[in-house]
Amino acid sequence: MLFRKQISIKPYQVGYLYVKNRFRRRLEPGIYYFWDWVNEITVAYLPAQRQLCTVTNQEVLTKDAIALRFSYLIEYVIVDGERFLAHFDGFSQGQNFYPHEAEQVISNLSQIYWRDAIAQLDSEHLNEHRQTLLATVPDTLQHRLAEYGISLLCLTLRDITFPKTIQDLFAKQLEAKIRAKADLENARTTVAAARALKNAADLIKENENIRFFQFLETMTKIAARGNHTFVIGELPQNGKH
Known part of the structure; x- marks a missing residue:
């Protein structure tokens, strides 16, 4: 029994089984037992549910050259675990998922589109159009993130902060x-x-x-x-x- 390894996949997780650092198969929620004579089996645990992160204090110029700061919410899901694990480390975190590197990539790529969208509007009319800004995720951004095994569900503008003089x-x-x-x-x-x-x-x-x-x-x-x-x-x- 010393060489028998138990793998537990929680209901909100998906496991990716690697043997000798090579991907073997995807593990759905459940409990699995494997013989591991020389400790060659590793498992990466990825979330199956949606993930939410916040990007704060991003500075941008409006169409009338007013500098402001904005924050927004990102909702995403991992749709291709193999591709995701090829870019990010999912092994060292055990069963806890802390996708700092992944969220950094998502925020960096999404900022480009937010800046372009805000730069098309005058500061005076920005609040009027905040609900329609990026109402749908741009296809180009989806294709970029698909390379990392990620699908964006929505981008939501949370708040806008103008300089004191403009306020x-x-x-x-x-x-x-x-x-x-x-x-x-x-x-x-x-x-x-x-x-x-x-x-x-x-x-x-x-x-x-x-x-x-x-x-x-x-x-x-x-x-x-x-x-x-x-x-x-x-x-x-x-x-x-």
């Missing part, structure tokens, strides 16, 4: 837009009120009854302030009543 300018621009919108609403309200007053004045001018009631209202207000004598009608002429 202040954007804030002032936003304030000006809000102020202009408020002034426009006030102007519309004023015009609507003036139009209503004009319509009311025209209505009073053309309607004798409304004018009479307005006259009575005025007389009532004057009478409420003290004793007054009102003469309604024409004054008598030549002493005649």
Whole structure:
């Protein structure tokens, strides 16, 4: 039993069996036993599920030459373990997968496409298009990463950081837009009120009854302030009543 080796492949893993440093076969999740007389068997453990990594603080220039920093998320999966292991060390890590070298390659290649995409937009419109930037992974990038046995599932822009001076300018621009919108609403309200007053004045001018009631209202207000004598009608002429 000293020469019998047990290999355990977890449900979220795929094993790659090598004998004398030559690939023999792929091991699905399960427990395997092999006779290993002179310790010639090695197994690389690779993840079967999707992997997620973050690339932070990448500097880029926009179309209007504004320098900014951005971070993004990468979701990928290893689709060809043999090709992947031909480029990266998957043996020294045991059953724990820490693909630092692989993720470095992915981030370096993907940055090229992010920079090109952001460089096509003005800084003012960048936030408006952040959801559509690289909505689909470019075929060229997929082909490049396929050489490493990797398939990109999605690239997602996480955040954008503008220089402080540009942030202040954007804030002032936003304030000006809000102020202009408020002034426009006030102007519309004023015009609507003036139009209503004009319509009311025209209505009073053309309607004798409304004018009479307005006259009575005025007389009532004057009478409420003290004793007054009102003469309604024409004054008598030549002493005649």
